[in-house]
Structure formats: structure tokens, C-alpha cells
Amino acid sequence: MELFNAFVVSLQAVWADSGFSAFEAGNGIMILVGLVLLYMAIVKEFEPLLLGPIAFGCILANFPRTGFLEEPGLMQAIHYGIANEIFPPLIFLGIGAMTDFGPLLARPVTLLLGAAAQIGVFVALVGAMLLGFNVQEAGAIGIIGGADGPTAIYLSIQMAPHLLGAIAVAAYSYMSLVPLIQPPVMKLLTTQKEREVTMEQLRPVTKFERVCFPIVAAIIISLLLPPIASLLGCLMLGNLFRESGVMDRLSDTAQNSLCNIVTIFLATGTGMTMNAHDFLVPQTLLIIGLGLVAFIAGTAGGVIFGKIMCRVSGWKINPLIGSAGVSAVPMAARVSQVVGMKSKPGNYLLMHAMGPNVAGVIGTAVAAGTMLAMLK
Template sequence: MDIVKDILLSTGFFALTWGQVLMWAIGGTLIYLAIKKGFEPLLLLPIGFGILMANLPLAPLMNEGSGLIWRFYHYGLEWEVIPPLIFLGLGAMTDFGPVIANPKTLLLGAAAQVGVYLTFFLAILLKFTVPQASVIGIIAGADGPTTIYLASKLAPEMMGVCAVAAYSYMALVPLIQPPVMKALTSEEERKIVMKSLRPVSKLEKIFFPLIAMLVICLVVPDSAPLIGMFMLGNLFRESGVVARLSNAAQNELMNIVTIFLGISVGATMSAETFLSFKVIYVFILGCAAFILATGTGVIFAKIMNLFLKEKINPLIGAAGVSAVPMAARVVHKVGSEANRRNYLLMHAMGPNVAGVIGTAVAAGMFISVLG
């Protein structure tokens, strides 16, 4: 009988807690949203499964020094390898043509980052530490890899919940942004038709990542890991001489690191660290951050129109968040609903890409001040 008892006690059934069961439900919900609703499936599916694995009682997956998932987390996230590799792939997928053709859109990408700093101060008011508040604030950029990178530097305990919040709100772009955009613009403003962008030469596209990398990294050196890899991936794309490297960065490498990223992030969300009132605050602040970033982008576009002879459609300011290309698509959809002749997709891609750069720069500034 003692042997049978020992065998039973060695199983996870008798070590299972209600908190772990609740985390299974949360992980299962993310998997459901990924499969059934199509919400950011490339990330939410492995994150959800990672949550299930992290909350298996007695399983040695996250044991420090020996656990399988711990190794993914330690070498991929703690050593800050995976987020820059994600940026390499994003750079290889990105076309800077709209930004080069209309440099004013860089200002709209920067304006949306005001939401980052407003949320930062809101988080401090809710008694989060300054490093934790910086990670929560960066959710406003709707940039998962940057959120994870900043959390690994300043507040590792916030990585899981902030990453899930960032990717969740990225998936909810089509639901969150349109009401904000419509509330801040008139029907006439949404009907503004913008002229087609000028053609951008190959030489311009080659020089842009080189010059942008040098200037940004000189101004904010701590942004170099993300910005450097982002611009390298773009140079692969635009040079035209390393198609194999560009394709590998966009496909095989991106897919591999996405798997490890999702599992590692999910595995940080154990019941002991996740089940607290602060988690609820993070999701509330994340929603507020995204609304603020959208709103500040639109408002700044309206302010620009006070000084521009050739007016821009203020809707494109909403694309200043880093959710590429979803935010740009939402801008185009809302604009075309107001005016069928409106084709805002490429115009919105300018601030959208600028938002990626702006969020990485904001993260670098937080690291330089708080790191």
C-alpha cells in the first residue's frame, strides 16, 4: 500500500492547485482565440500552450538550469536574442518607401508614442514601480517584441502579462481603433483624398536603412540591438543581392524564433506570478495605452493640417502605432467608408512603419534612463 501511495503522490494530480487550473483556462482561452477567432494565432497559440506547460505541477520544464522551457527562456529572452531576431525578420518584410516618399509621416509615428509616456505616468499613479511602468507604457506601441525586450531588461516579472496584453490589443486593432478615430474626426476630415505618393528609387531605399541606423543609434545607443537588426533586415530586402538571406529572415528564421518566443513568454505565466490584481490593472492600462496612442496620432495629424497647404487625412495618424500592417488596413477601411475614392493604405504605412521605429526608440530611452 505504501508503494501505491508513493506512486500516486508522485503524480501531478495531488499537487494540482486551483490557481494552476485557472491558468489552464486562461491558456485554453488564448488557444481558442487563436484558432477560432484568428487573433494573432502565430503568437497566441504558442503562448497559450506555454501557459499550460508552465502550470503543470511537478513538471521540470521551468526548473532553473535544467528545465527545457527554462533554457528557451534563458537563452532566448534573458540573453536578449529572440526580440532582435524578430526585428531582423520584420525589417526584411518592411517597405520604407511610404516613409521616404512622405517624410512628414515620421512625425505621426513619433506623435503616437505620446501614448507610451502618458500610460507610463498612469501606471506610476497605480503604484507600479518605475521600471514596471515603463514596460506597461510601451504596450501603447502595440509592439510585442519591443515589449518583451524592454521587460527582459527592466522588469522580467512583467514579461508574460505585458506580452499577452500587447499581442491581444494588436489582435483587437479592428475593434478598438475605429471608434476612437471616428470620435476625433469629422465626416469631412475622413473624406480627405491624398495624392498618390511619388516613386522612390532603389538608391533611396538602400541608403535609408544605413542612414537611419547610424542617426538613431547615435541619438539613442540603447536602441541599437532592435534598430540595428531592423535596418539590417531591410537592407537584405532592398539591396537585391541577398535574396536567400532576405527570404530566410522573413520565413524560416522568423517562424523558428516565433515558436520559441511564444512558448517562452507563456512559460513565464505561472499561477504564482500571474494571479494578482496587478494583472487586471495591466490589461486596463494596456487598453488605455492603445486608445491614447491612437488618439494622439490622430490629433497630431489634425494639428499638422493647420500648417499644411496640402492637407493630410487625419485618420493616418492612427497608424502611428506599431501594429504593422493591421493599423494601416484599419485606417484604409475607415477612410474608404467615408469616401469610396479614398485609398489610404500606402499613406498609412508611412506612420505605421515610423511607429515601429518610434516604439523601439522609446524603449531605448527607458533603458538608458532606468537600466
């Protein structure tokens, strides 16, 4: 009998220490959310390299009593890398090594399209303030409109860390839904004649221009907006690796091994912030809704400015490339190409759209730096 009682006491102790005893309905809901995100990543292939780790991190975050973020270990180290702004600049290093700024240098005027697409950031900022968010929270929410996940995380950590999970999920989800969200907006705002505009071939860009651009851009932007010096500095350093012609090993590491490793840590750590207590609040739905508004507004802003440039240039610029200014590289540029090809078979817009697309990367970072300088 004593042996049986001891066995029962042991079972009770195991149960009391298990996650099952502390499991709540909110944990179950968030695990289901994580499973839905996994479905989107694996089955639907919506940004699988990002949504996959985020989804699994969400599931892990909702196991009670794991002590992931309270006790020293891998998960705490990953959280440290996010909270102290280590991972986003490293991601930008890889992005820089993978980015060809040639189309932007060949037609610098497309920088204006990247800037125009940032209107979505400020539309969402104003909308968030009208819905009761404070100015720092509104700024962090607004950056979703730039469709740049690392920048959204970077700004959220500094201005509204408690909203990081919702903002990151909204940003990456809408990035993955670019082919679904953008085409209706693009077709609504343009005429058949505008969509059929054929653009002249881009001029060749010299190696001197390619090497000088990251150096000059890093100097000017870092002096103008010091809060984003780490982001833009790493972006331009990675691009210098690519364009110099003498740092191929560094370029290969930045755009492959390093970028893949940091993506795993950044995405998983972001998912780890999606615990039921912080995520299952009315604010989350508002953030997701505002993110959609921001994304649509950014797409519309780029297209509308593209229409203006089309007229000013004498019908030499296809306004569809303005939608690529939202910064989702290179997916947004591919959408411009697809919509253009459907309107006029053989009308290749991809390289032309890459100009505003890479300009959008810079534009979103500049918008983030502006908000950090003004609102933090």
C-alpha cells in the first residue's frame, strides 16, 4: 500500500510539473494558429523559409513551463539577438549581397517610385493613432506597409516590443501574399493603354558605378539618419562584397550560409514572442487589418506615382512598375512582370521593376529611421 501511495504521489508530482497541468485554452488556440501558418508555409508555399520557423516558434512559445525565455539557453540567446537588434542587420548584410542595384543606377528616377510606395507606412501610422495606439506603437505598425520583415522587426523592438509577434506575422504574411493582393489594385488604378506601355532597354551600368554606390549611399544615409546606420550599413556592405569582384567568398557566405542561419534564428525567435497572453488581444486583429490597409496603400501610392511619371516621361514608363516599390524583393517585381505580360504578351518589365523594388528596400529603411528620429 505504501508503495502504491508513493507511486500515486510521484504521478501527481509529474503531472503538477508538466505542461498539461498549466495548459490553457489560449495555448491551444495559439498552437492551432501555428499549425495554420505551417500549412501556409509547407502546403501553400507562402514564404516557407520565413513562415515555417515563425510558425514552429509560435507552437514552442505556447508550451507552458518550458522556461525558454527565463532560463539561460539557446532560446534565450535567440531572444537576445532579436531584442538587441543583432539579427535584422545581419539579414540586411545577406540581402545586400543578393541585391543588384544596377536597374536603379541605370534609371535613378525610379527611386521616386520606391519613395512613393512608402505612403502606405504613413497611412497605417495615422490609422493606428486614430484607433487608439500611441505614437510609438503606430510607427511600428505603419512600417508593415513597407513589406520588409527585418525592418519591421527592427523598428518594433525599439518602439513597441510587446507588439513584435503581431507585427512580424502581419508583415511576413502580406509579403507572402503579394501575388494575391497587388494585381487587383494595379488593374483598378491603371488603364489597358498604360499597362501596355513598353519601356526602353536599360543602359549598361559600369563597375565603377556599382562599387561607388554602396559606399556613397552608406555615408550619406548614415549621416542623415544615424538610427538606421546599422541596417543600411550592413545592406551596403553586403552589396560591396557582391560588386567589388575581389570578395566573392564573403559575398557567398553573406548571401547563403550566414543569411540562412540568421533567418532560422530571427524567424524562430519572432515566433517565440507569439504567446497566448500577448497575442490573443483585440490589438492583434487591428494590427493585421492595418497591415493590409498599409500594404494596399503602398501599392496604390507606387502605381499612382507611376501614372504621373508615365505622363511626364511621354509614355516611356509603365506605371505597373510602381507597385514594386513596396520592397518585397524580388516578388513584387515579378508581380509587375506577370501583370504586364497578361496585358501585353512579350512586354518584359522585370528588370525595369527591380529599380523601384530595390529602391523600396532603401525607402522603407529610411522611413523607419525617420520615425525613430521623430517618434522614439
